[in-house]
Amino acid sequence: MNTVPASTFSEDPGAPAPPGVIPLSVPHLAGNEWAYVKECLDTGWVSSAGPFVERFEQAVTKVTGAGHGVAVVNGTAALHVALLAAGVGSGDEVLVSTLTFVAPVNAVRYCGAHPVFMDADPQTWQMDPAKVAEFLEEECEQRSAGLVNRRTGRPIRALLPVHILGLAAEIDVFVDLARCYDLRLVEDAAEGLGVRVRGRHVGTFGDTGALSFNGNKIITAGGGGMVITADPARAERARYLTTQAKDDALEYVHNSVGYNYRLTNLQAALGAAQVEQLSGFIARKRAIAARYAEAFRHRPDIIPMPVPAAHVEPTYWLYTVLLPEGTTIEARQAVVAELHHRGIGARPLWHPVHTLPPYREDQAYRVEHAPRLYTRAISLPSSVGLSGADQERVIAAVNEVLDARG
Numbered sequence: 228m229n230t231v232p233a234s235t236f237s238e239d240p241g242a243p244a245p246p247g248v249i250p251l252s253v254p255h256l257a258g259n260e261w262a263y264v265k266e267c268l269d270t271g272w273v274s275s276a277g278p279f280v281e282r283f284e285q286a287v288t289k290v291t292g293a294g295h296g297v298a299v300v301n302g303t304a305a306l307h308v309a310l311l312a313a314g315v316g317s318g319d320e321v322l323v324s325t326l327t328f329v330a331p332v333n334a335v336r337y338c339g340a341h342p343v344f345m346d347a348d349p350q351t352w353q354m355d356p357a358k359v360a361e362f363l364e365e366e367c368e369q370r371s372a373g374l375v376n377r378r379t380g381r382p383i384r385a386l387l388p389v390h391i392l393g394l395a396a397e398i399d400v401f402v403d404l405a406r407c408y409d410l411r412l413v414e415d416a417a418e419g420l421g422v423r424v425r426g427r428h429v430g431t432f433g434d435t436g437a438l439s440f441n442g443n444k445i446i447t448a449g450g451g452g453m454v455i456t457a458d459p460a461r462a463e464r465a466r467y468l469t470t471q472a473k474d475d476a477l478e479y480v481h482n483s484v485g486y487n488y489r490l491t492n493l494q495a496a497l498g499a500a501q502v503e504q505l506s507g508f509i510a511r512k513r514a515i516a517a518r519y520a521e522a523f524r525h526r527p528d529i530i531p532m533p534v535p536a537a538h539v540e541p542t543y544w545l546y547t548v549l550l551p552e553g554t555t556i557e558a559r560q561a562v563v564a565e566l567h568h569r570g571i572g573a574r575p576l577w578h579p580v581h582t583l584p585p586y587r588e589d590q591a592y593r594v595e596h597a598p599r600l601y602t603r604a605i606s607l608p609s610s611v612g613l614s615g616a617d618q619e620r621v622i623a624a625v626n627e628v629l630d631a632r633g
């Protein structure tokens with residue numbers, strides 16, 4: 228058994244791993260990455276303009292079927308601008324699952340808006356549509372300002388479902404609720420590139436959607452994100468906001484507060500090379516998920532990742548399992564630590580955001596399941612480049628660690 232210092236895994240999960248270590252999810256650079264990045268260097272187009280930015284936008288737009296794509300520096304910036312372009316502003320409230328990476332919630336705050344935390348569905352792990360419907364029905368009322376949260380007196384402006392882990396939120400229900408209550412629908416599809424519901428790509432059901440090309444995502448631009456939308460006016464607004472809100476580029480006239488969120492041509496070149504390989508990457512992720520599911524099929528102490536309904540095409544971006552009901556947080560942490568000692572880059576899910584210091588004062592509506600899922604969940608190495616032998620090493624390590632615990 229090779230022992231690996233725990234600090235190995237405190238780094239960025241998208242960073243390359245030292246020898247002998249199997250990382251959680253790292254980039255797979257097997258296509259035209261070198262050629263395209265070299266082209267940037269050879270032509271001098273390295274900064275925030277250049278042909279690869281448009282090429283990348285068009286390629287992602289084509290893959291997702293979104294009408295428009297605006298490339299930005301990262302997924303968090305994409306979420307910020309997706310919310311602004313959808314019309315979320317200061318003093319508004321946005322409904323979001325507490326079981327998510329923190330970025331979408333931070334993006335709500337960047338807009339001066341407030342999150343209202345929703346529970347996760349124990350079956351799908353995604354934002355619970357029944358509780359969202361119940362909250363809108365029971366806790367809110369129509370006033371002249373629109374739908375208002377009775378507890379805070381603030382208007383509910385948007386639903387922000389996060390499609391987590393390469394699965395899909397129950398988007399049809401959120402589309403209906405948004406229509407019924409006249410709310411905006413903004414989708415965090417940062418983990419969802421390649422995921423489809425009834426053939427339609429996640430992130431394209433609402434007013435705006437956000438993608439991420441961070442190093443640990445299914446494809447990477449080094450760092451990067453994209454705002455996607457069917458609405459040309461929202462796309463134009465997004466482009467305006469992400470390019471310093473220039474109303475006269477020569478004379479420095481800016482009629483809004485803009486942001487410097489543009490993606491560089493260098494990053495777009497990497498992204499353009501990666502997106503060419505997406506279908507193969509998705510196939511690998513699915514094969515990895517199938518092998519884990521098969522390997523742990525007979526273990527009563529491993530609850531596999533949800534298999535979605537037949538109308539959903541998942542990517543299983545990060546294969547994640549649950550330990551049995553009643554597992555304590557200390558027990559789960561011990562399992563992760565044991566895996567780290569064996570050189571396996573396992574990870575817990577995200578700390579429920581409503582319990583984090585910046586968000587403890589915000590409303591959390593009937594949250595019960597998200598903390599339990601968080602307590603029990605472990606994500607396993609799922610890189611596109613994970614070799615069959617390395618996956619068997621992960622499986623053997625998980626079996627060994629759980630057998631030893633009895």
Ligand SMILES: *Cc1c(COP(=O)(O)O)cnc(C)c1O
Pocket residue numbers: 301302303304327328330331389391415417418439440441451452
């Ligand atoms: C990665 C991620 C983001 C943020 O994307 P960055 O490119 O890292 O800024 C947002 N939401 C979710 C759910 C993510 O997983």
